[in-house]
Each structure stands twice: as structure tokens, then as C-alpha cells.
Amino acid sequence: DTAVSQTPKYLVTQMGNDKSIKCEQNLGHDTMYWYKQDSKKFLKIMFSYNNKELIINETVPNRFSPKSPDKAHLNLHINSLELGDSAVYFCASSQGQRGRDFFGQGTRLTVV
Amino acid sequence: GESVGLHLPTLSVQEGDNSIINCAYSNSASDYFIWYKQESGKGPQFIIDIRSNMDKRQGQRVTVLLNKTVKHLSLQIAATQPGDSAVYFCAENTGGFKTIFGAGTRLFVKA
Numbered sequence: 001d002t003a004v005s006q007t008p009k010y011l012v013t014q015m016g017n018d019k020s021i022k023c024e025q026n027l028g029h030d031t032m033y034w035y036k037q038d039s040k041k042f043l044k045i046m047f048s049y050n051n052k053e054l055i056i057n058e059t060v061p062n063r064f065s066p067k068s069p070d071k072a073h074l075n076l077h078i079n080s081l082e083l084g085d086s087a088v089y090f091c092a093s094s095q096g097q098r099g100r101d102f103f104g105q106g107t108r109l110t111v112v
Numbered sequence: 113g114e115s116v117g118l119h120l121p122t123l124s125v126q127e128g129d130n131s132i133i134n135c136a137y138s139n140s141a142s143d144y145f146i147w148y149k150q151e152s153g154k155g156p157q158f159i160i161d162i163r164s165n166m167d168k169r170q171g172q173r174v175t176v177l178l179n180k181t182v183k184h185l186s187l188q189i190a191a192t193q194p195g196d197s198a199v200y201f202c203a204e205n206t207g208g209f210k211t212i213f214g215a216g217t218r219l220f221v222k223a
Binding site for chain 1: 144146148150153154155156157199201205208210213218
């Protein structure tokens with residue numbers, strides 16, 4: 001069983017489009033995250049959610065809107081996609097605010 | 113500001129040798145440190161962690177050392193194997209649902 005699963009794995013889309021990435025974890029964790037990894041492998045946190053509530057928004061543009069319908073799911077919707085949004089997006093979960101993160105396989109987003 | 117950085121972006125070692133990956137952090141308030149391994153096409157995977165009340169922790173073939181005086185963290189991999197080839201990240205956590213990752217070191221293992 002996959003602990004943290006995100007879909008799709010690859011996403012190619014044109015500038016200006018709106019797209020969503022879905023994430024689910026079956027670990028029973030209460031905290032979920034979205035990270036962005038750029039072409040130089042730099043990994044930066046975007047959002048943290050705890051018990052479905054937004055805890056951290058790391059100055060991410062408003063075009064990015066996370067949604068957590070329940071503790072096991074954290075989806076990411078992106079409006080008006082830009083070339084600079086091209087990256088690998090990782091969903092992760094942890095138990096509490098200091099637990100180690102369990103990562104999904106990543107979604108490679110390419111905006112053309 | 114907050115930052116976690118690595119001294120060596122790329123490390124090449126011979127199979128069977130020991131590897132040491134270093135990391136510097138700047139936030140004195142960080143009290144939990146983690147090393148992750150990321151293989152190509154996959155998400156980062158937990159290797160080992162250490163809390164600030166310890167200075168050394170050992171796992172299977174891996175050891176993490178923490179020097180709070182100079183804010184330095186290292187990962188030692190014993191008898192490095194080809195399967196250890198990956199990008200390694202150190203990360204720090206101060207609580208508050210936020211983990212800060214370092215820039216990453218790519219480890220190449222030569223057969």
C-alpha cells in the first residue's frame with residue numbers, strides 16, 4: 001500500500017490553464033504539506049495543514065489554492081499557470097509539528 | 113535568516129568507502145534534524161533523525177553527528193554501495209509545522 005499518493009505523476013499544460021494535483025495519505029497523520037522542488041533540486045515548503053486547517057502559507061501566490069476536505073487529503077489547485085510554475089510538486093504528511101515527513105512520488109508539472 | 117546549507121554539492125566515492133555529507137544550519141532554535149535520501153524520480157525518503165539533546169545517533173550503516181556549537185550536521189554512510197547513489201538533504205525543524213531543507217548533495221558511488 002502506498003503511504004502518500006499523489007496524482008497525476010506528470011502534468012503538461014499550457015500557460016494560463018488551471019490544473020489540480022490530488023494527494024492522499026493512509027498513515028493516519030494529522031499534518032500534510034505541499035513542497036515545490038525546482039530544477040536545481042531545491043525543496044521548499046509551500047503549505048502546511050494540520051487537522052484540515054491551514055497553518056503555514058510560505059508567501060505562495062494566490063493562484064495556488066490548497067484544499068483539505070479531510071485529514072487524509074490535501075489537494076492543490078493552480079490557476080492561470082505560468083512558465084515559472086514548472087517544477088516537481090511533492091505532497092507529504094507527518095504526525096504532529098515535529099514528525100519526519102513522508103513524501104509522495106511527486107508530480108512533475110511542465111507549463112509550455 | 114533561516115537557512116540550511118551544504119558544503120559540497122557533489123560527492124563521488126568508491127564503492128566500499130565511507131561517505132561523509134556535511135550540512136550547516138543557521139537557526140539556533142532548531143531542535144530536530146533529519147536526513148533524507150532522494151533517488152531519481154522519487155520523493156525524499158527518511159534516513160535518520162536526531163534531536164538537539166543528542167550529538168550522535170546511529171542507524172544501519174548510517175550515523176548522524178550534530179555539533180550545536182558550530183551549527184553543523186553530518187551524515188556518515190559506512191561501506192557505501194551503488195544503491196546509495198542519490199541526492200541527500202539535511203533538514204531542520206523548529207516545530208511550527210515547518211521543515212526547512214538544505215540545498216542537497218548528490219552522491220555518486222563508483223563501482
